[in-house]
Structure formats: C-alpha cells, structure tokens
Amino acid sequence: MSYLFRLTIIILFPFIANCQIADSLYFSNAIKINFYKYKKESTLAFATGDVERGQFLFDSLVQHRLIGTTFDNLTLKKSSGSRLKLSSIQKPLFLITYASWCVPNQGEIPALNKLARKYGKDVKIVVLFWDRKDKMKKLKRRFSHKITVCYAHEYYKTDARTVAALKHTLGFPTSYFLDADRKIVDIRRCGVFTKPVAKEQSQKSLALNYNSFLDGLSTIIASHDAKKEHANTD
Numbered sequence: 001m002s003y004l005f006r007l008t009i010i011i012l013f014p015f016i017a018n019c020q021i022a023d024s025l026y027f028s029n030a031i032k033i034n035f036y037k038y039k040k041e042s043t044l045a046f047a048t049g050d051v052e053r054g055q056f057l058f059d060s061l062v063q064h065r066l067i068g069t070t071f072d073n074l075t076l077k078k079s080s081g082s083r084l085k086l087s088s089i090q091k092p093l094f095l096i097t098y099a100s101w102c103v104p105n106q107g108e109i110p111a112l113n114k115l116a117r118k119y120g121k122d123v124k125i126v127v128l129f130w131d132r133k134d135k136m137k138k139l140k141r142r143f144s145h146k147i148t149v150c151y152a153h154e155y156y157k158t159d160a161r162t163v164a165a166l167k168h169t170l171g172f173p174t175s176y177f178l179d180a181d182r183k184i185v186d187i188r189r190c191g192v193f194t195k196p197v198a199k200e201q202s203q204k205s206l207a208l209n210y211n212s213f214l215d216g217l218s219t220i221i222a223s224h225d226a227k228k229e230h231a232n233t234d
Helices: 003-024 035-047 051-066 108-119 133-140 157-167 199-233
Strands: 075-078 083-085 093-098 124-129 148-151 174-178 184-189
Touching: 035 051, 051 184, 075 148, 075 157, 093 199, 108 124, 108 199, 124 133, 133 148, 174 199, 184 199
Parallel strands: 093 124, 124 148
Antiparallel strands: 075 083, 093 174, 174 184
16 A cells, blocks of 8 residues: 555545544434533523624534434424424425524515425425424414424423424524435524514515525535436436
8 A cells, every 4th residue: 555545544534434424423413422512612602792602603513513414303293283204205304493482583484485485396394383282373374385384392292302302402493404315414593683674674684584594495405406416427
C-alpha cells in the first residue's frame, strides 16, 4: 500500500465513519448523544438573551449530529380520527410541530396552505399539534385539506414515544424536512416573526413565511429529484 493511499485513508476515515454512523442511527438515538450539554448551553443562551448563540448551538446540533439520521417510524393520530404511520408515506415529508397555546407567527398558516396547494403532490405536509383531541376540530379548520393535521399529548399513553422523541428534545415550533426514505435532510425553527400589522399589510408577512418554508422545502425536493435521476441512470 503506497504512502499516498494510506494518507488518503487516514484523512477520509473519520468522515466516512461519521457518515456511516449517521446512516445507522435513528433520530431519537442520535439526539440523546451529549444532549444534556446542548440543552444546558442552549437554555443559558436564550435565558441571557444571546439569541445568536442559541441559534448557533441549534444549527450545530442539526448539522453535525442529526442530518442523515433516520427519522423514527412514528404513528401519529390524525384529527380526522384515523392514524398515520410515517413509513406509509412514499414521498418527501415536511413535518412541523405546534401547540394551540403557542400562536403561529402571522402569515405562517396562510403560507403553509399556499405551499400545500402548490407542492402537495410532491411533498406530504403534516402539522403535529402537542394538544388533546378536543382542541383539534377548531384548529383543523385553519389549514388546507391538503395538509394532514395530527395531534399528540402526554395524556395519551400511546403518544409517549412521539412526545419523548420530538417535544422533549427540540421542542416547538420546529420544522423537520425528510426525504422519501425518512432520512433527515434538514431541521429548522419555524417561520419568520413579524410584528402584527394591518390586514392590508399582511401579504408581506405571508411572503416572508412562504419563502422561509419554501427554502426548507426545496432541500427535500432537490434531494428527491437527484435520487430519481440517479436511479434512472443506473
């Protein structure tokens, strides 16, 4: 084995190993690694008003530990009464978590509805509320019929896995962008905060949130298209 080849292997091995580890991990396991340290530092950053530091910690966690892992095959309760098993979804998934007491930013829901109308055939959009069933009827009316509205709560024993994996880790609101194989392509905080404005000015808020969500959505659409193109050339 030549010196140059051995040197190349030494340099690339950590990168290859990390990729293999990411591919073999589920999200719920990957996020547990040194999570206490992240939570402590993140909480301190936001408590002291250092939002930039808090966002940096979040982005680092996503980029270095969570992207490339497999999202757990959770079963969610739909507001319609049936259930949704994530493995049954055969296309990229955009999952966003909310709670009824955490009011979405102005323009977020209209932006999501607009995205669903335009990209609903290519991407499954799911909104997961950390609430009980009796809150869903009113909330569901605000969303397009092309968006699947689900709920989960500590009150329900069957939701323990979902609550532990998502709510008790990254909290909410949070956006998860998954490819068709449930591999995590990106995770982001939700929407763009804008101060409440008059109705005639709300289009600006809608546009800002639409572009923010679309930026994330484009990552899984591009990933899906690239895989399809690669499969067609094989």
